[in-house]
Amino acid sequence: MPVYKVYLDQVFLGNLVMNYAILWAAAKLSRVPVHTARLVAGAALGAAYALAVFIPGAGFLQSVWFKTVISAGIVAVAFSPVTVRMFLTCLGCFFLASFTLGGLAIGIIFYLNSGRLSSWDGIGKVIEGNFWPGILLGLIALWAAGRGFAALLKKGKFENLFRIPILINSGGKQVRVEALLDTGNQLKDPMTQSPVVVVEYNSLKSLLPEQVQAGLERDGEADIWNILGSLSESSLSSRFSAVPFQSLGRANGMMLGFRPDEVVIERQGKLARPGRVVVGIYRNKLDPEGSYHALLGPNVLELTG
Structure with a gap:
């Protein structure tokens, strides 16, 4: 029986690098x-698991159910806190990146050593002798693919796949807005816990009362609390609230939330009504090129069934 030497430091470091690359790719995809x-x-958690499988009598660590539990733990450590739906998305992207890296590594090894694959034993020896070069080249290929995909996303090459028209009705008026499906948008109104659709102010202006328009069009940063105070005597005051956010280019921000009569989503030629949705009013442009004017989170689509 052949005897193999295992260098635990190499196992840990190698898995640390691979797991980091996989998580990085999962973050880009999700x-x-x-x-x-x-x-x-x-x-590091994944690398520690790779070491643990060498413990005598710990064969159960290599079972499918335990690997699934560890994978979920790795994703939880890297991405929490997120919603259950977003966690499952991250977990799926983690598995996709893992299988992609494994396929790239094995494919590269076989491609570079195709002439030596004369038997099953030869296949095993080729993989064993070229494992780390294959992993290294696979990591480079995965990194290049991830960077390329991110660049295409940034340039808007896939935006048509994620654009969803929405209709916003209020006070007998209606506006139609082109929204971008943004998986990172998980905003909720703190008072009602309703999901928030972020919409540019210019697209909503015709639906808003004069006090709100005046407050949002003042020079400098909008005073959300002052705008809410100006509505205290209005019958529309209950429709407006302050919505905190930590994205859109800043942290610990605050935007004005607006509850219209209805938000309607156009999907595959059909109209879907998600019910109680808050519209977050964003003063600036969401897209410099003006290809979309709203951000629609998956938590809104969940309400449409």
Whole structure:
């Protein structure tokens, strides 16, 4: 029986690098913002698991159910806190990136050593002898693919796949807005816990009362609390609230929330009504090129069934 030497430091470091690359790719695919420290922590958990499988009598660690549990733990460490739906999305992207990296590595090894694959034993020896070069080249290919995909997303090459028209009705008036499906938009109104659709002010202007228009069109940063105070005597005051956010180019921000009579989503030629939805009013442009004017989160689509 052949005897193999296992260098635990190489196992840990190799898996740390691979897991980090996989988590990085999963973050790019799911478009969930994540800190480098969280990616490193998740990668370290995966590397520790890779070491644990060498413990005598720990064969159960290699079972499918335990691998699934560890994978879920790695994703939780790297991406939490997120909603259940977003967690499952991240987990799916993690598996996709894992299988992609494994397929790239094996494919590269076989491609570079195709002339030596004369038997099943030869296949095993080729993989064993070229494992780390294959992983390294696979990581480079995965990184290049991830960067390319991110660049295409940034340039809007896939935006048509994620654009969804929405209709906003209020006070007998209606506006139609082109929205971009943004998986990173999980905003909720803190008072009602209703999902928030972020819409540019210019697209909503005709639906808003004069006090709100005046407050949002003042020079400098809009005073949300002052705008809400100006509505205190209005019958429309209950329709407006303050919605905190930590995206759209800033942290600890505050936008004005507006509850219209109805939000209607156009999907595949059909109209879907998600029910109680809050519209977050964003003063600036969401897209410099003007190809969309709203951000629609998956939590809104969930309400349409």
